[in-house]
Amino acid sequence: MDVQIVLFDGFDPLDVLGPYEVLHLGGGLAGGAVSVELVSAEGARAVPSGLPAVSLTASARLDPAAADLVVVPGAAGSLSLDPTEEGSVASLLARAGRGPLGPALREAVERPDTVVATVCGGSLLVAWGGLADGRPLVTHDRGRDLEGTAARPVEARVVDDGDLVSAGNVTCGLDLALYLLEREIGPQVAHAVEQVIRLERRGTVWRSAA
Structure with missing residues (x-):
């Protein structure tokens, strides 16, 4: 299973590093059955997180055609859901969605052989792009009603809708x-x-589904 974990300016480091370590460790224990890389929509670059002292390096460009699983993190910032408030989680997610990441995520969601998984506010990044309309989804408590989207909110730690899996x-x-x-x-x-x-x-x- 080839996994690409997406980085964008303002990402939440724990949303990235938690899944990265679990999946990387799983790959080692499964004899290399899982490979994990950090990517960005712009390609290889140093990507600043939403925490001033933390940045991570994307080693490649996000390529949904080459990924079995694409993991989309949330952002780290003030917990306001006002996309006009500078430094808020909402503004960081909205900015990422307006850039080249938006079309790349659409490609990932629309590919039948690619699973997209979201962590925390990453669900909003997908839903605000109209990529989860009518589908069950969970995100951070602050955005649990998925206001402004056509996604269907679910109260759970993890929600599995087949090729779209989300976490709170x-x-x-x-x-x-x-x-x-x-x-x-x-x-x-x-x-x-x-x-x-x-x-x-x-x-x-x-x-x-069962």
């Missing part, structure tokens, strides 16, 4: 990555990763 607040990204390992690679690998990082997943994954 920031620490739910760990649950998301473990669940995807279980779903795509197998429960033995997910269990092994849980043992290594000493994390017990909480809650029940909401699924749109």
Whole structure:
């Protein structure tokens, strides 16, 4: 499983690094069955997060055609959902969506063989782009009603709608990555990763189909 985790200016580091470590570790325990890279819509570059002291390096351009799984993080900033407030989570997400990331995410969502997974505010980035209309979705508590979108809000830590899987607040990204390992690679690998990082997943994954 080839995984691309998206970086954009203002991303939340924990939304990225939690899933990255879980998926990377799972790949090692599964004999290389999972590969993970950090990407951006602009290509290889240093990408500043929403925390002043933290930046990460994208090694390649986001390429949905080459990815089995695309992970979209949220942003780190003030918790206002006013997209006109400089430095707010909403403004950072809106800015990212207006750039080249917007069309790239649309391509990822529309590809039948690519799974898109969102963490926290990453769900809003997808929903505000009209890419989750009518679909079940969860995001950060502050945006739980998904106002301004046509997505269907669900109260759960992780929501599985087939090729669109979403996670709630920031620490739910760990649950998301473990669940995807279980779903795509197998429960033995997910269990092994849980043992290594000493994390017990909480809650029940909401699924749109049995």
